[in-house]
Amino acid sequence: MINKPQFRIERWNEVYAPNAAVLRMKFAAEGYRVTQWSDHPGLIYALHKHPEAQSHWVISGSIEFTVGGATYVLNAGDRDFIEADTWHKARVVSEEENVIYLIGEKIK
Numbered sequence: 001m002i003n004k005p006q007f008r009i010e011r012w013n014e015v016y017a018p019n020a021a022v023l024r025m026k027f028a029a030e031g032y033r034v035t036q037w038s039d040h041p042g043l044i045y046a047l048h049k050h051p052e053a054q055s056h057w058v059i060s061g062s063i064e065f066t067v068g069g070a071t072y073v074l075n076a077g078d079r080d081f082i083e084a085d086t087w088h089k090a091r092v093v094s095e096e097e098n099v100i101y102l103i104g105e106k107i108k
Contacts (some may be wrong), residue, residue, distance in 0.1 A: 006086040007067040012077020020059050023102055027057065032104030039063070039099050045090040053084045053106035061099030064091045074101075 012018060020036060027034045032055060056063070057079040064073045065080060067088045074080060082088060084106075092099045 006083035007065070007072075007088065008081050009072055009074065010079045010081075012075070012079075014077065018057070018059050018077040020100075020102065023057050023059070027055070027102060027104040030104070031107050033107055035103045035105075037101055037103050039092045041092055041094050041096065041098070043092045047087055047089045049085050049087050050082070050105075051084055052108070054082045055104040055106075056080050056082075057102045057104070059100040059102065061092070061094035061097050061101075063099045063101065064093045065089070066091075 024034050024036075036059075056065075056074065058074045058076050060076050062073055062075050064071055065082075065088055066072075067082070067086060072080070073093060
C-alpha cells in the first residue's frame with residue numbers, strides 16, 4: 001500500500017486580505033483550538049511532529065514548510081493541513097516582516 005502525504009494546502013483566492021478574526025471563527029467552527037503566532041524573518045523550526053492534527057493559516061508574511069521531502073511556501077491567506085504525527089519542518093521566508101499566522105490544533 002502506498003502512503004499518501006499527510007499534508008495539503010489551500011491557496012487564498014479572495015480579493016480581500018485575510019482577516020484574523022474571521023479566520024479564527026472559521027477555525028473554531030471546524031473544531032480547532034486556535035492560537036495566533038508571529039515569527040521573525042529567518043526563524044527555523046527543526047524537524048518535528050505533533051500528537052494532534054494541525055492547520056496553519058497565514059495572516060501576513062510567508063513561511064515555508066517541508067514535509068516528506070517536498071517544500072511548500074505559504075503566503076498571506078494560504079492554509080495548510082497537517083495530520084497528527086507527520087514529520088515536518090518550517091522556515092520563515094519573509095525577508096523584512098514577521099510572519100503572522102493562526103495555529104489550529106484539532107480538538108478530538
